[in-house]
Each structure stands twice: as structure tokens, then as C-alpha cells.
Amino acid sequence: MLFRSWQGPVERPWPDVVSVPDHVGVDHLVVTRHALVRQVLADPETFRPDNALDAMTPIPVGALRVLARHGFRLPPTLANNGGHSHPAIRGIVAEALHPHRVAAQRPWLTAVVRERVGRLGAALDTGHPVDLYADLAADLPLLVLARLVDLPEAPTEVVKEFTRAALELFWAPVDPQRQRVLADVVGRFHAVLREFAATGGGLAADLRTAGQPPDVVVGALFFLLVAGQETTSQFLTLLLHRLTGTPEVIVGLGAGTVAVDDVVEEGLRLEPPIVTWRRVAARDTELAGTPVPEGTSVVLWLARAGRDPEVVAAPEAFVPGQRGSRRHLAFGAGAHRCVGAQLSRLEAAVVVEETAPLLADVTVVRAPWCPDNLSFRMPDAFVVAHR
Template identity: 75%
Template sequence: MLFRSWEQAPQARWPDVAPVADHVGVEHLLVTRHALVRQVLTDPGTYRPDNALDAVTPMPVAALRVLAAHRFRLPPTLANNGGASHPEIRALVADALHPTRVAAQRDWLAALVRRRVADLSVRLDAGEPVDLHAELAADLPLLVLARLVELPDAPVAAVKGFARAALELFWAPLDADRQQTLATEVGLFHQLLRDFAATGGGLAGSLRAAGHSPDVLVGALFFLLVAGQETTSQFLTLLMHRLTGEPAILAGLRNGSVAVADVVEEGLRLEPPIVTWRRIAAVDTTLGGTPVAAGTSVVLWLARAGRDPVTVDSPDEFRPGQRGSRRHLAFGAGVHRCVGDQLARMEAATVVAEVAPLLAGVRVVRPPRCPDNLTFRMPDAFVVRR
């Protein structure tokens, strides 16, 4: 019930705070309202991030053995770190993704996107269908991230495969055979990250110089390769798909009456790639009048919070610039707010600006399909033709 209900259930069916059970019977407290979601995110003393990267489907011994054979560990590093080391690790990552450094990538990225859009336009003009996910959006954030944090020249397909495997292994409902297969894929790439962490420059070098352990270096790189690029790829695809159904917005982008930045923010509100996030109650407390016992798993429905009618004028309409549009929680809030938010915004704005004319002249042949997943939408393709 936690997996696809965020897409299917109207707002009115959900109370502010509701107890729910997941696919294996584990009880969670689901939080749907913007103010309450924000309250939890900004109170790390009461609601800790310790469970943020816990596997939704408990892993069987066979899968755990596979991970152990590859020395796989995810110590508290970024998203799951509520300890004293978090501010320093976060500061080093933030420096690598500093807005000035991000802005310096804009022209390079715009030129790359422009070339791809031109090539895709030629193929569309020839009557071919094209997959805008695979052929435009999928690898762009990874290519930018590699330049910013000096990642090794790992094959793009291998990194993308690893990232999607990790999202499925930790956040999807799975059977034991699938868990073991994914554990093998994630474990193998984790070993490559461990080798790079020992000698690599850029962010890895900065973390080593600060005295952080190899496990922390690998954990930071692991999370960056998932949260720092895969989620943005997903968002680009979801936003392009949404825009094909918004001809007035596309026309406004072309004539300048609609701002690209406003389109990106409204897209983040209505089409976030991350739909939920987790916290665990550290103490007995109350939330929205509901008692919360220490140890309770709290699921924050970020996507639903973005459609809270208390926060935004027209919750279900794509209206760039409307009141409340920028108050979404797509990047979280508080001390664990996404450190790459400016990077994701720059990438999305660049793609929207370059691809808007192409989107105005296509029809959707195959919309994105998103598998069951507690947190990530993971669109698989987006095929269009003239």
C-alpha cells in the first residue's frame, strides 16, 4: 500500500498522519501534510535519519553474504548520519558542488544538450521514434557530476546500472532471488568504489585529507552516485513527459512569457523523483496530535506535501510561478536538505530551455513507466515521435 498509492489516491482520502503497514507487515507512520513533513525534517533530535538507507525488504542471509563478500558497508555518512561527523562530511561535499562550480558547467552542458536535441530532431523529422530518457536525459547528470567531483572514467552504462540496482535493492518490494541478483551487482560496483576511494582525487582526496575512513569515503561516493545523478535523470524524464501535456507552458517558454526557473520549480513540486523519505522517532512524542512512540518508522510523503492545498493555490495544476510553487519539499529540509539542489536545478533548467521547441512538436508513443518503489520513481523510457 505504500508503494504506488501516492500516485493513485486523491488528497482527500488521506489524514494528516496515518498508521500503515508495508508489504512485509512492518508498521509505519505516514505523514502527508506539508507543515508536518517539514516539522519532522527540521527536527533531527526528535526524528533521526538512522533508517534512511535501511532496506525496505529485509535481506535474506544469502544476499547479506554476497554483500559481505564485497566488503559492502554503509556507515553513517550523509543521508543516514545523525552524528557529529555529518556537518564536516556535508561541508566537503557541498564544496565540491558549490554553486559557483555548478554554474561553471552550464555552458558545457547547454552545448551538449543542444547537440543531442539537434540530432534527435533530425531523426524525428525522418519519422523515427526516439527515447528521450535513454538518448537525452539518462546520463547527463552523471557526466556533470563526474566533472565536479573527479569521478573515474567508469563506463556510463555500468554506473547507471549500479545506481538503479541500488535503488531497487534498498527501496523496492523484492523476492529473495531478485535480492541476491541485485546484491551481486551492487557489491561488485561497491568494490570498484573502494578501490577508487583509496587513490582518487577530487572529493575522495578531500575526504581522505580530512582523515575520514575508507568506509566513509565509499559511503559518500555511493550516495552521490545515487542521489547526485540518478534522481536528476529521473526528474528530467518526468518533467519532459509532463511538459508534452502542457502546450500552453511550452508556448510560453518559446515566447518568453513563462520563466524556465518557474517551470523547474513547478516540476519539482508536481513530478518529484523522490516521493517519500524516512525518519525514526528517537523519543516518545506527538505529531499533529498523534502519539508517536520512540522507535517508530516515520514515512514522509514528500510528493503529497507538494500538493497540500494549504501551501499552494492550485495543487494539481501545472501553473509555474503560482503561490506556493517553490515551497515544495523535493529536496527535503533542515540539516539534511539535498546538498545538490542547485546542481539539479541548473541541469533541469538547461534541459528545459533547450528541449522545449522539440517537445512542442511531438506526441507520446510510450510514456515513462515507474516500478513499485517506496521512494524513487525510476522511469524506464520515454518514447516520442513527430
């Protein structure tokens, strides 16, 4: 379960809190109930975020040497920062992703998506299958992020290789040979980020001006490139795939009886791009009567919390606007709630609105396939064709 917790419906009952070993024999306390997941997220003093970016597969000496050769360091910055510096760093990043700045991207984003959907529709009309991941969703969030935050000059494919390598290196079960390959990809781009952090404008300059050290600037950029675009491209792909299986929702969107925003929220509930997240117990405590010793790794099953029958009326059904739909924890909660939530929502709303008519007459040729990963889905393709 631990590495494929996103897969399939939640069919069998689970305890609210249960100890589960991972692939190397380390026990993790998995929390499944919505109220308990929220409780942990809202208490960063008892359940600290320090382990959020720890590698699930211990990194062997060979891969560590590769990272060291590239000068790789990832200090507490955003998701893994439970210290006093977090609010100041988060505040600067939040300003870069301010809802007003995000909303201003809608006309440009709509034009880009509309043009892409037009090309995809033309290809479908000639009988050719199209890949909605590669040709629509994969790079779109990166393009939007680059309009809000100055980023290093690098080909899109290089950035995407780096971000997916980082997700695999830190959150997947991988063998030592693969870890060395991933460490080289991550390390090489980390060097690019270091150079940009020292001279770049926008967010990097704002962090430098605020007196943040170079490693923090790099860490903020590192995390934004992962959480600020990779997770959104995954969510867009998974949401579009979900819509192809719910034709009544597509009809409702066309008729105006189903709201786009409701579709996005229901998608976040059922297809969250981040299915689990971690915390570590800072002291001896308990959850729902279960002892939690200091140092325990706590895995919060965000995806299952979104299907809690005590919160949502029809946990397994895709019913936009149903009771409890918006109470999902796809963006977390508390002091570390996703700072890019509104950006992700905007992108998803525009993509759903513009792509829904295209989906009304397609069949799935190749559904998204996702590799083993504790927290991220990482779909590789989504191919459709006209019926």
C-alpha cells in the first residue's frame, strides 16, 4: 500500500491510525481519517515537517558522492522547514504567487490552452490519436510559473527531467544504480539553480534582498519547480482522464448545469496530485489513542482523507458540487498549506473549460500509467482518439 496508496478505489476498511513498514523495513504510522490528518497538519510543533523531503530509499554512498560532486544541498526552506525562518520565506514566495497576480494570467493562459486544444482537435478530426499529457498538460504549468517567477534559462525538457528525477530520487523505491543516475540529473540542475540564485531577478532577488542565504534561495527555487508546476501537470492529466469516464459531467459542463470550479474541487478530492505527505513526531504523543513515540514517521494519507464518508456524501463517486467535496486536503492545511493552491486551481479551471468539448467524443487509447511513488502520481502519457 505504502507506495501505491493512490491506486484504485478505497474498498476495504483501514484503521484510523496504523503502522505500515516500507520496502526497506522502516515502520511509518499511516493516518487515514480526515479529522486526524487535519489535526496533524494543524500542529507543526508536535508533528514537524522536517522529514518531508527525506529520501524514502536511503541514498547510498555512490549516489551521495554524485550529489556532493555537484555541490547539492537542500536546507530547510519551505515544505521541510519547521523553524523560525519559515514564515518570512513563505511570505516572500506567497507574494510572488499572490492571487491577484495569478488571476491576471487567465487571459494569456486561456489563449494558450485554446490554441493547443484547437490543434489537438484538428489532429483528432484527421483520425490521429493525441497525447493530452505530452501535448497539453506536461509543460503548461511551467510556462505559467515562468510568467510569475523568474526562472533559469533552460529548455523545458531539461527542467521536466530534473523535476521528475527529484520526485523519483526522494519519494520512490529505487535501486542503487538508478539512484546514481537520478543523483546526477538532480545535481546538475541544482548547479544551474545555484548560479541563478546568485544573480537572478524576481523571487530570487527578493529573497536575497531580504537577507536569505544562497542555499535558501536555491531551496525555494528547487521546491517551486517541483510543487509549483510538476504536481499541477500531473493533476491536469489525471483530471482529464477522470472526465473521460464521466460523460455526464462533460454534458453538464456544456449545458452550464455543472460548474467548472466544482469539477476542479471534486478532481482535487478524488485525484490529488500529492496522495500522501509526511511529518515526524517531535515528542511522545498519541493519535486517536495510538501511542506515537518521538521520532516516529507519520504518513498522512491525503487521498484517503478526501474519501472519508464522514466528510463527503458519495466518497467514491465523481459528483461535482456534492456535500463535502471542497473539504479535501489536496493542498494540505495549516502553516504549510500549499502556497500555490490558487495557481493550480486557475490552471485546472481553464484547462477543463477549454478541453471539455474535446473530451465529449473521444475514447481512451492509453490511460496514464504511474510508477511506484509514496507521494506523487507522475503519469507518463494520456492518449485519446475519436470514437
